[in-house]
Amino acid sequence: MYFIKKMIFATAIATVLYNCSKKEQTFVDPLEINRDTLVDPSQDFFHYANGGWFKKNPIPASEESNGIFRMIQDTINNQIRNICERSAKEESVKGSNKQKIGDFYASGMDSIAIDKAGILPIKSELTKINSINDIPSLLKTIGYLHTIGCDPGFSFYVAQDDKNSSKNALKLLQGGLGLGERDYYFNNDEETKKIRSEYAKHIQLMLKFLGEKPDNIETQTSSILKLETELAKFSRKIEALRNPIKNYNKMSVAQLNATTPNIEWNEMLNNLSIIKVDSVIVGQPEFYKAFNTTVKSFSLNDWKNYLKWNLINSYASYLSKDINEQNFKFYSTVLNGIKVQKPRWKRIVQQTDSSLGELIGQVYVEEYLPKGTKEKLLEIGNNIRSVYAEHIKKLDWMSNVTKQKALYKLSKIVMKVGYPDKWKDMSSVVIDKNSYCKNVMNINKWEYNYYISKLGKPVDRQEWMMYPQTYNAYYNPSNNEICVPACNIIVPGFEGRMPDDAVLYGIIGGSTFGHEITHGFDDQGSQYDENGNLNNWWTAEDLEKFKAKTVLIVNQFNKYKIENKNINGDATQGENIADLGGVVMGFEAFKKTNQYKTNQSIGGLTPDKRYFLAYGYAWMVNHQKEALMRRIMVDVHSPAQYRVNGALSNIPDFYKAFNILPGSPMYQPADLRVMIW
Structure with missing residues (x-):
């Protein structure tokens, strides 16, 4: 309900993460080693960019997917585990954040008590x-x-x-x-x-x-x-x-x-x-x-x-092991192809974060978030907004009247980055070590009461719907805002160094800020005005032109097929529009950097190639077949392969960078290429 989208974070301040007292190890560029050079990029760019990594890293039996999301999530889980275990060992004041985190985690790890309690x-x-x-x-x-x-x-x-x-x-x-x-x-x-x-x-x-x-x-x-x-x-x-x-x-x-x-x-x-x-x-x-x-x-x-x-x-x-395992067998194995459960600590860490993320987030920000993260993210986000404005001004299909309203809405988008300035008050939640299930129920009751208590009260536009350690992002049309949490600012493979601008703008710029801003102008978000109200701000002629362009992207994605199922172009069109807008705006912002202007190659890769490979890296995810089939039925996002291939096949600069010629699978005839924003 909050237009939640997957995102990636990158290094904000390299000097914070790099220990100068240690000898620098030889840097292995993930954009180079992740590739499968046996795949022709004009045939399948997604597997060209990521296939080498997939071959070396099969999906674990305990996971529905593997890739960049899993790598970063594993890092987050280990950090949260540290918070949970330290809190569980300490003698904390009853009612304090650490007491609640520690006791919740301890109750979840007490499998003997859980099994004994049954139902x-x-x-x-x-x-x-x-x-x-x-x-x-x-x-x-x-x-x-x-x-x-x-x-x-x-x-x-x-x-x-x-x-x-x-x-x-x-x-x-x-x-x-x-x-x-x-x-x-x-x-x-x-x-x-x-x-x-x-x-x-x-x-x-x-x-x-x-x-x-x-x-x-x-x-x-x-x-x-x-x-x-x-x-x-x-x-x-x-x-x-x-x-x-x-x-x-x-x-x-x-x-x-x-x-x-x-x-x-x-x-x-x-x-x-x-x-x-x-x-x-x-x-x-x-x-x-x-x-x-x-x-x-x-x-x-x-x-x-x-x-x-x-x-x-x-x-x-x-509940008890027999109930839990049967639930896993159907919802994880049958529906998503996951063969074995994750270790108990991982499951309880994830549930502790899900239930008490507001409390964990406060510790996380203090202990794991480098200084300057907000500033760096805002810098990139504002650069994306600037090129977005330039694009809107140059659109050849939109009248000046609608352009001015689109520009005004763009200027009013609020960017929430890093972490909230005010945390939710969970002091009334009662947590102890006696019952894991009852602890979850108590938190469910608190959350329920928290949300219904909003009725009759002014809207709090400063509220966050995610935690700083949540590996995600969203656009909320009712607030005309984007939210980019700062859970982990390291791009895998760039630990201890600042990624080059091609990577920063391919990942943070394109697949994150550009993607989320475009949600304000997709088939749904475009129906809300600058104040977040469902209100038509388009001229009738411009609206018809916009709808004609969205039909093109629906038709494009309807043709894509995974196994025996076609992607639902109608259901996924908002995300497809956002992916396309994001990668375009990220590239335009990247063009303004010194790396692009000087045509600086790294590892034998030109700036153009690095940017598009970085965008492919942002969606480097491989799913179990069952999970993929389920997602086609229930997810408004296209499978990762087509979030990359589908978007890039509309971009002339990509064609030039990788010599995409007529007749190849990545080639779209000019009259079918979609360019909205």
Whole structure:
């Protein structure tokens, strides 16, 4: 919901990282050694740039992917592990950040206590479900389960009103599906049918862990699948969720009640601990009409079975070994091709960071972040913004009226980099060493209350939706802002030295700042104005020209295929537009550097070649086949291979650098090349 995108960080201050007292080792340039020179760059640039590394580094059995993301994430995990283990060993003041980090980590590492507890940590929730005896008690229990991090029946969250970004609103969305994406319930290819079959077996085993009677489990599973399939039937496809106008249906609570007579929404909101709300934004009204029908068309026993499944599915990772391993077998092995679980410490480190990242971030910034990181990132970001403005001024397809509005929006983009100036207050969260699952539940409750407490309050535009140690970035259209956390500022292979500008601008400039800024002008972001409101600022003629260009990129990516599945050009168009805009702006900013102007070659690679190889390095990721197939169905990002090949095949400077000729797979005829920004 925050337009989150993968990003890479690079070295900010070389002198901070380089120990001059040690003899400098011979530098091995990753752009040179990562290549597979047996691959012709005009045939497949992605594997030319990265194939050498892939050959030497197969995907570990415990991972769904391997590549630059994994290398950097491993570094982050080791740093967070150090924070967690030191905190667990120290005698810290109760309620302090270190006490919470240490006790949470210790509770997760105590596998003996977790196995001994079995399903005891969720016993009281199961009792609530078993006590349902009418529709009001059903809706009350659904509401309660949402407050502890489950998502039965539907989804919702609190965020800025798309048409009034100064106010927070309650947004009701489709949800409640154990398989996540609706097409898993209906596609009839052999692979998807196999997943549905394995899903049914998985549910049966999880119900068995809950102590359900063996004779009833098959019938219970059938009812769960029927209920989820009914909800899926009225869920929109992933590409249909990209239209912010069609997914904005504001109505009063009274109007919502009129469309869903089986649900009294004032009471339902009370069940969700939400008070004093007079209007809601319904993303998919047809879904809520279907949810209203299922409340009565499915029996209370059907709903109890579904809620028990939703509960254990939400908490399986924090329960005993048998439950955890079965959950891993389906969601990691069947869906993503991961053969074995990561070591326990890695799993608990990642969960500690996920749950208490706000607290870990404060330690991380103090202990691992070099001084000057914010300044260096802002320098590159502002350089990208400058060339973006130059590009907009020169566009031959946009009128001056729209150009001025685009330039104004660009000038108003807020850049949040490094780490926040103010941290969230988690002092009310209670954490101890007694129960890992209960600790997670307590944090889920805190997070839930934190977000619903925003209703009726002014929007905090300084708030961050990521931690400084989070390997990611985002553009938020409602704030017209980009956020680039500073989790790790080292490009693998450049430890102890400043990467050359080709690398800096290929990675930080192109795939990060340029990418995120372009999200403000992609098929979704372009519908929001400089203040973050859903408001058309285009002339009718310019808007039609823009849409014609987005059709070209949709058509381009629809032609790409992985294994037996085509990429969904509609669903991925926003990311594809951002990738293209990012690599173009990164290159234009790089042209202003001394390295480019003096045509300085490094390792036998010209500046042009280094830049495009660096962009390929930014997306050096290899996925398990199963994970790749799943991503094509559920991810709005194209597979890494086409984030590189697809974007670069539109750029004349790339053709010149690598001698891309007509007839080669990387060659796009001039009339089909996409150039938007």
